[in-house]
Amino acid sequence: MILGLYEAHLPVSDLNRSVEFYAKLGLELAWRKGDIAFFWIEKEKSWLGLWEGDAYQTPYHPSLRHLAFRVSYEELKNSVKWLQDRDIEAVPFAEGDPIDPFVRPSQGNASVYFKDPDGNSLEFMCFVDVPDRLKSIPNKFSMTEWEKLLEEAAT
Helix, strand or coil: CCCEEEEEEEEECCHHHHHHHHHHCCCEEEEEECCEEEEEEECCCEEEEEEECCHHHCCCCCCCCEEEEECCHHHHHCHHHHHHHCCCCEECCCCCCCCCCEEECCCCEEEEEEECCCCCEEEEEEECCCCHHHCCCCCCEEHHHHHHHHHHHHC
């Protein structure tokens, strides 16, 4: 099921300074919005998330207690059942969200969330090939909705 690490996160005090630093290391900026930036470690396989702010002042911050495992798209589609078969409960991304895997077209990925015994946030995540005309969609879609959207966009 797990192919590798998809993402890891770090808190940073100055995002602009950190973006310059990681660019100097040769990492390619993949996505940036507000106080968050992501750099490809391996293009379309794994990335590093940088979160500006005082992460240590909050009880939970994704840069401190979250990582994502890279899985295939097909495995992600069945990941909730895979977790359930191992007595692991999938959890919603945000309060009120369903637990089913979902696609983020603007980021080009899909994921499902769960927690370890200590409450650390874990995620199965995969790259999703998004047609250019759909990349600006900020919404999240269930995988079923996403596949229907792709079919409609192809016609």
